[in-house]
Amino acid sequence: MIDPRYRLKDHSRESQLISTRLIIAGVLSVLLFGIIIFRLVILQIVEFEHFDSLSNRNRIDIEPLPPQRGLIYDRNGVLLAENIPTFSLELIPEKVPDIDATLAELTTLLSLTEEDIEAFKTRRTRHRAFEEVVLRSQLTEEEVALFSVNRHRFPGVDVVGRLIRHYPQGALFAHAVGYVGRINQQEMQEIDRQNYKGTLQIGKNGVEKQYEDLLHGTVGYRQVETNVQGRTVRELYSEPATGGEDLYLHLDINLQRTAAEALGDYSGSVVALDTRNGGVLALVSKPDYDPNAFVTGISVKDYAELRDNPEQPLFNRALRGHYPPGSTFKPFVALAGLELNVVTEQSRTYCPGFYSLPGNDHRYRCWRRQGHAHVDLKSAMAESCDVYFYDLAHALGIDRLHGFLDYFGFGHQTGIDVPGESRGLSPSREWKRAQRNQAWFPGETLISGIGQGFNQTTPVQLAHATATLGMMGTAFKPQLVRATKADTDEGMQLIGAQQADSLPIQQSRNWQAVIESMVEVIHGRRGTARHTGEGLPFKFAGKTGTAQVFGIAQDAKYDAETLAKKLHDHALFVAFAPAEDPEIAIAVVVENGGSGSGVAAPIARKLIDVYFGIETEKEADESIDE
Amino acid sequence: MNPLMNDRRNPPRAMSPFLHDRRKAPKLQWSSLLQRAHLDGWLLLGIIIFSILSMLVLYSSGGQDTAILIRQAIRIGIAAIFMILLAQIHPDRLKDIAFWVYAVGMLLLLVVLLFGTIGKGAQRWLDLGFFRFQPSEIMKLAVPLVVAVYLAERPLSPTYPRLLVALILIAAPVFLISQQPDLGTALLVGSSGLIVIFLSGISWRVITGFLALCAAAVPVLWYFMYDYQRRRVMTLFNPESDPLGAGYHIIQSKIAIGSGGLHGRGWLHGTQSHLQFLPEQTTDFVFAVIAEEFGLVGVIALIVLYLLVTARGMYIAAQAQATYMKLLAGSIALTFLVYVFVNVGMVIGLLPVVGAPLPLISYGGTSMVTLLAGFGILMSIHTHRRMMSP
Incomplete structure (x- = not known):
């Protein structure tokens, strides 16, 4: 039986019918596609010319109007970063x-180098055919004039004016202000691309990076009609860009210059803070480099030279340099001893030139081999007696010492408004267990008490802790930027000081005692820096430090002459002035400088002179001579 | 010759020496491999050529971004899986489930209308969490299937009552889809059903009457249209009246096509599309990019390619062994051409802008799946024939 569904009799007729209809549909389709x-x-043949000219001649371009980057001034209104015009030769392939x-003709006209041509060819592959490609940047005025006269010979080539960043102070502020450079692939991912249309540079470092959002501004647009050559025929509409905000820093160019010059050829760092608000008055790291080299892209060779320099000029020592604080640590240890009632101002210790832990004959040496005999807080600080502080540290124990130092920010970032700050290291029992999987030895507490051993501090940390000490516990976050000024605003917007919690010190007498002992360092008869305070109308407080770069054997003697310069001790000095009601706190670190009192302290004194406008006798004589 | 008279037990010409020789040839082995996989070589070749073209065009119009190519390749791959799966299903199974597919499709359309999430200002998408799809896409295949099965139940041509039922089967989903509102898809679903009716052999009198009715319905339709739809129709006749609004698409598209000329500006050198004057240059308006970069020569070649693929589909319809298969295959093949016509007509300014992709070329997922699923059905119909010879 045949399945009734197939209806055999109808099948061939239906097949015929459908085939006919399919053919009709096919013919209709071909007709429709004929239309x-x-x-x-x-469209494409008869009206081709009409549409071709529409496509070519009346292109409407939208050009970005990049905002002008905000300027950066020091506290006196001296320009630290500005924008200067530069002309570049650009080509639309x-x-x-x-x-x-x-290219051949341009080479003869403007003496382009092989490098220019090569760089252009690689750049060209990254752009579409209708986008302009830079052929040569930073044309001289003569070259601009030369090209302009011959411009008619080069369709599609033009001189384009742009503003680029310039640092008139050169290397002086490199580590504080930082620099801008070409936007790289990674930064491209992070920025709002719309807002960076037409902008070639972005803050890479320092204030330039930290305040990128404020400095950059908001992009504008221009809608233009262009002709066949791509030249603008007329402007249809424009929305101007909003320039970035200008920044006014706490930095003082006089202090900065004084500090940089005083460091001379030494590597090292000087940080000066305004104790009353945390403002950074000087931030120097030596050696330094010229930030202008980075703006339009530094050559591989020049960069390699900076990178491979053994003195590491690119390294920001003020923020990232790890130094043992040495004896500059002693005021903080002393304060801990007083506050935790381990010692009193009058407590006396006998210094025979060494210290031994009970039941152990290992000798921890005082820097003065013959000893200091009987010392109390004031004389121990003034003469920087190590034995007094070994004893004090031993009595405190590492746990209490570490906890107390925490208050002053050792081992923590200060929160300064420059990226890349290091935390330093304030060792503790837990830290050693976690990092080295070792128990804490009592001897390590002793050397912690004189700022050696595991302790690592950055110059910014030292300055910050010293300011906090001078202000008797009122701590401010270090801050470079004092005020901002928007493009549209008349006046400046001050950025308020950021105060941290006050330190939990109960007895104000303890502050007094430590500060008095630090005054003794400068102004005392036996103070380690007794020459530093001469000829000042006020007293200031300070502490010298000499940090060992390498360990000296038990009974060996440190002999600077026979040691390579690399192994000389680091010279340190911290100070705040005036001792009563301080205004400025200073930390000086001179790498391999040898002695804190001889090398580091005079640098701080120079800053104090400049800050308070004090003319020393020698300078006064010179000014009379002039 | 009645195909059912032959069965596998008695292959009449299998032993012919002529056939025996041909079997040895590699070409025959290749085609028997395709036959075993239930795939059609010619359609497959067409799909491969279109996929390559799609990649080339999307690379240029999408701003030379390889990410878009990868996504498109993934979509073609997924669509091809659907195609291969459907090719394995015997057409008789499709016939059995025709009504149910249609019913589920209608239900989903109602769900979308009631709960659909808003996508591009229209309620089309059904969000299933891991992916979203448009139930209206199901209807592109379900409507011709159900109408073909229904009309083939009785001898052709259909009687008037049966014709009325068929029209209602078509009108119901078209109405729901036009309410989303998605005029483009409604148009395509409607045509796929009407093509079945046309193929089923209704008299020319009825066809003329229907066309007259359509002409009369235009004013009524106009009354029911949404504002944006009216604007699109108006700008079709005078695009310059609204250069920054609805006419912008058509003006820019015509400039792109016209400036292509005979040979085009060359691959990657279309300025209209690269300067982003052309809207939707990777989706609905991709044809304008092709016309700008490859010129008249290129677009005529493309159209011929579309006609060849359709011709293969119609040949499959003519070769099909059951009436409903013929109707279904013919509808799928011709609807494919309607897709092309609607898109190209829109891009060159002959039809209003309704939002329909260029089949197999445009960037986008759902329509690609539906198209290749349709091709899968064609392959299934062709390869499940009971052969006179193996």
Whole structure:
């Protein structure tokens, strides 16, 4: 039986019927597509010229108007970062009939180098044919004039003026202000690309990076009609860019310059803070480098030279340099001893020139081999007696010492408004267990008490802790930027000081005692820095430090002459002035400087002189001579 | 010759020496491999050529971004899986489930209308969490299937009552889809059903009457249209009246096509599309990019390619062994051409802008799946024939 669904009798007739209809549909389809092709012929052949000219001549371009980057001033209004005009030769490949011939002609006209041509060719591959490609940047005025006269010979090539960043003070502020450079691939991912249309540079370092959002501003637009060559025929509409905000820093160019000059050829760092608000008055790290080299892209060779320099000029020592604080640590240890009632101001210790832990004959040496005999807080601080502080540290124990030092920010970032700050290291029992999987030895507490051993501090930390000490516990976050000024605003917007919690010190007498002992360092008869305070109308407080770069054997003697310079001790000095009601706190670190009192302290004194406008006798004589 | 008279037990010409020789030839082995996989070589070749073209065009129009190519390749891959799966299903199974597919599709359309999430200002998408799809896409295949099965139940041509039922089967989903509102898809679903009716052999009198009715319905339709739809129709006749609004698409598209000329500006050198004057240059308006970069020569070649693929589909319809298969295959093949016509007509300014992709070329997922699923059905119909010879 045949399945009734197939209806055999109808099948061939239906098949015939459907085939006929399929053929009719096919013919209809071809006819319909005939209409489409007819229409296409009209558009693409008959009206080709009309549409071609519409496509070519009346292109509407939208050009970004990049905002002008905010300027940076020091506290006196001296420009630290500005924008200067520069001209570059740019080429739109699509508009140039014969690129090789054009390049050859331009080479003879403007003496382009092989490097220029090579760089152009690699850049060209990254752009579309209708986008302009830089052929040569930073043209001289003469070259601009030369090209302008011959411009008609080079369709698709033009001189374009731009503003680029310039640092008039050169290397002086490199580590504080930082620099801008070409936006790289990674930064491209992080920024709002719309807002960076037409902008080539971005803050890479220092204030330039930290305040990128404020400095950059908001992009504007211009809608223009362009002709066949791509030149603007007329402007249709424009929305101006909003320039970035200007920044006014706490930095003082006089202090900065004094500090940099005083460091001379030494590597090292000087940080000066305004104790009353945390403002950074000077931030110097030596050696330094010229930030202008980075703006339009530093050459590989120059960069390699900076990177491979053994003195590491690119390294920001003020923020990232790890130094043992040495004896500059002693005021903080002393305060801990007083506050935790381990010692009193009058407690006396006998210094025979060494210290031994009970039941152990290992000798921890005092820097003065013959000893200091009987010392109390004031004389121990003034003469920097190590034995007094070994004893004190031993009595405190590492746990209490570490906890107390925490208050002053050792082992923590100060929160300064420059990226890349290091935390330093304030060792503790837990730290040693976690990092080295070792128990804490009592001897390590002793050397912690004189700022050696595991302790690592950055110059910014030292200055910050010293300011906190001078202000008797009122701590401010170090801050470079004092005020901002928007493009549209008349006046400046001050950035308020950021105060941290006050330190939990109960007895104000303890502050007094430590500060008095630090005054003794400068102004006392036997103070280690007794020459530093001469000829000042006020007293200031300070502490010298000499940090060992390498360990000296038990009974050996340190002999600077026979040691390579690399192994000389680091010279340190911290101070705040005036001792009563301080205004400025200073930390000086001179790498391999040898002695804190001889090398580091005079640098701080120079800053104090400049800050308070004190003319020393010698300078006064010179000014009379002039 | 009645195909059912032959069965596998008695292959009449299998032993012919002529056939025996041909079997040894590699070409025959290749085609028997395709036959075993239930795939059609010619359609497959067409799909491969279109996929390559799609990649080339999307690379240029999408701003030379390879990410878009990878996504498109993934979509073609997924769509091809659907195609291969459907090709394995015997057409008789499709016939059995035709009504149910249609019913589920209608239900989903109602769900979308009631709960659908808003996508591009229209309620089309059904969000299933891990992916979203448009139930209207199901209807592109379900409507011709159900109408073909229904009309093939009785001898052709259909009687008037049966014709009325068929029209209602078509009108119901078209109405729901136009309410989303998605005029483009409604148009395509409607045509796929009407093509079945046309193929089923209704008299020319009825066809003329229907066309007259359509002409009369235009004013009524106009009354029910949404504002944006009216604007699109108006700008079709005079695009310059609204250069920054609805006419912008058509003006820019015509400039792109016209400036292509005979040979085009060359691959990657279309300025209209690269300067982003052209809207939707990777989706609905991709044809304008092709016309700008490859010129008249290129677009005529493309259209011929579309006609060849359709011709293969119609040949499959003519070769099909059951009436409903013929109707279904013919509808799928011709609807494919309607897709092309609607898109190209829109891009060159002959039809209003309704938002329909260029089949197999445009960037986008759902329509690609539906298209290749349709091709899968064609392959299934062709390869499940009971052969006179193996």
